[in-house]
Amino acid sequence: MGKFKAEIIDSLYEDYEQEMYEAFDDRRDYEVLQAEYEMQIKNLKEELEKCKVFFVYGTLQKGCSNHRLLKGAKFIGNAVTTDKYLQTISGSIPFVNKNVEHSHIYGELYAIKSVDEMQSLDALESHPNWYKRQIIETKLVDNPHATYPAWIYFNEVSLGDDIIYNGDYKKYIKKNFKW
Numbered sequence: 574m575g576k577f578k579a580e581i582i583d584s585l586y587e588d589y590e591q592e593m594y595e596a597f598d599d600r601r602d603y604e605v606l607q608a609e610y611e612m613q614i615k616n617l618k619e620e621l622e623k624c625k626v627f628f629v630y631g632t633l634q635k636g637c638s639n640h641r642l643l644k645g646a647k648f649i650g651n652a653v654t655t656d657k658y659l660q661t662i663s664g665s666i667p668f669v670n671k672n673v674e675h676s677h678i679y680g681e682l683y684a685i686k687s688v689d690e691m692q693s694l695d696a697l698e699s700h701p702n703w704y705k706r707q708i709i710e711t712k713l714v715d716n717p718h719a720t721y722p723a724w725i726y727f728n729e730v731s732l733g734d735d736i737i738y739n740g741d742y743k744k745y746i747k748k749n750f751k752w
Contacts, residue, residue, distance in 0.1 A: 617688045617695075620706075627694065628652055628711045628723035630660070630680035631667035631742050638665075642693050649682035649721065651714040653740075660740050661733025665750065667742045668728040671707070676740035682711060682721055698726045705729075 626649065632639040635648075659673035669678055685691060698704035704726035713719045737745045 614688060617691050621685075621688055621691055624708050624722055624724055625684050625686070626721050626723040627683050627685060628654070628680050628709065628721075628725045629683065630669060630678050630725070632665065633694070633697075634681050634743060636743070637746075639697060642690070642697060643683050643685075645687070645690060646683040646685045649684055649713070650716075652680055652682045652711045652721070652723070653714055654678045654680075654725070655710040655712055655720065658727075658740075660737040660742070661731075662735050662737055662742070662745065663731060663733040665746065666731075666733075667737065668731050668733050669725065670729055670732070671727045672729060675736070676738065678725075679714070679739075679741040679743075682713070682723055694726075700726065703728060703730055 627633075627643075627646070629643070631637065633643060634640060654677050657674040657676055658678055659670040659675040660678050661668050661670070685694075694700075695706065698706070700706045705728070706724050706726055708722050709725050711721050711723045711725075713721070739745070
């Protein structure tokens with residue numbers, strides 16, 4: 574075999590070897606991602622077993638832009654937080670900061686049924702990178718003796734441009750936005 578043919582064969586073999594390494598890396602990356610995904614699902618299932626109730630205070634409420642994500646959830650009732658927090662807003666996006674005691678936050682309670690619903694809510698809120706989901710104590714507006722532990726999405730990253738002084742996003746939107 575001539576020197577030129579040997580160089581071509583060596584080059585082709587090196588390319589083949591590189592492709593095999595890349596395929597192996599891709600397979601390993603896929604397996605790592607699959608294991609991470611399965612761990613996330615396991616964690617979500619455990620969290621869902623802890624609490625299936627969500628307290629929503631912004632765009633997830635009835636009549637708001639993201640309510641469609643709760644179409645399979647059961648509405649429990651209008652609710653308010655038992656503790657006080659700071660609620661701010663930027664545009665039409667509300668934020669609740671747990672580190673500042675300001676007012677009770679008004680919203681709605683929903684019972685979700687599946688990990689898929691929880692994943693959709695977490696994706697919307699970019700949990701745990703932007704909003705962080707945590708369990709708090711809430712009570713029904715119509716029956717303050719009926720308390721519910723519920724998930725809420727806190728955000729200490731964004732402060733918002735304005736404070737919602739009364740803690741009621743829907744009233745604030747109705748008063749300040751004319752669509």
